[in-house]
Amino acid sequence: MAQAKTKDIMLDGIFRNNPILIQVLGICSTLAVTNVLKNTVVMGVAMIFVCAFSNFFVSLLRKLIPSRIRMMMEILIAATGVILVDIVLKAHLPDVSRQLGPYVGLIITNCIVMGRCEAFALSNPPVASLIDGASNATGYALVLVVIAFIRELLGSGSVWGVKILGAWWDNWSIMVMAPGGFFVLAILLWVVKGLYSREAEK
């Protein structure tokens, strides 16, 4: 019984209710960090940690937090998680940290973090909330990786920094700039929504 529910939470977060493709949340960072695959993966991992961390602690304290300041507390907890990630990256992965620049800190502004706290953690037990946070962030990370793969391949002719398209390939510079993110995300949304509505019609 409990197992079925866990599976449901995970499937919801990663696929059925994917934060980017279905809820269309957290778009800003989706556009900003997806032009190089490596940075995107680090960003995704950081996001999974922060989301699970804040969901878990908000849920743990959900009966103690006065409801009028619940949003402040959610932000406080999420910010703590973000700063921890930032410190760990600076100490152990200085090169990646340098490349991501301000974007790690900006996880705090990602609406998925607070959205999941509000929508799930406030009314569910800690472990379920932890799974929900991690699953939603995984759903987010997966979409980011797909977009980053397409953008890096078309924009730089490489994947994970390794050139795979030869000299015949003209880099699409637009793909590594902000508009490229808009295009790829929009096309991806279009395809996924199209498939969903077709299934719903059946």
Add this chain to the structure above:
Amino acid sequence: MKKRSKINEYIYTLAFTVVMTAICILGVSFAYQQSKAGIKLNSELFTKRAVLSAANIPAEGSPEEIAKTYAENITVSKHGDKEWYRTKTGDYVIPVTGTGLWGKIDAVIGFDKTFKTITGISFTANNETPGLGARITEKWFCEQFRDKKSPLSFVAEGTKSDKDNQFDAITGATITTSAVRDMVNKTAKEAPGMVWSGK
């Protein structure tokens, strides 16, 4: 119990906020204290690697080895209020700041002692577009400056010019490339006049 007075509710809210904030700050401060030394070491190592690379001194291996190579080869030399680096052979490595597309670009540029030949360049900080201007930190871009002579001009990416006053630009990042060119040329022009030989 359910009808807590308003005053009590306010006090509870306030106390809760203060306690939670204190706990979070404690946690973050603790984590920061724990890793402060590591972070400082990383950033020093980064600077050392950049300076060695600009001076065209190979720096490979573990952090300790790089620190050793650095200590053996590089000294800090003061020129007026500016701090430059000097190698054992007399070459200069000069920290330079230029203006890129989005913000400043920090680099260290190495010159031989006559300031005629560039020994290398290494970028320590920039806010350029990832995938475009930020490619100035890529190895091929930095390596091509070795043994070039100022004033430099750039040619299209992929030309692989063998003239000693040309370097390959980055396609789609003309403003960043120009900024780099100006940084090198300006330094080569002004640095000889800034050398502080006396005491």
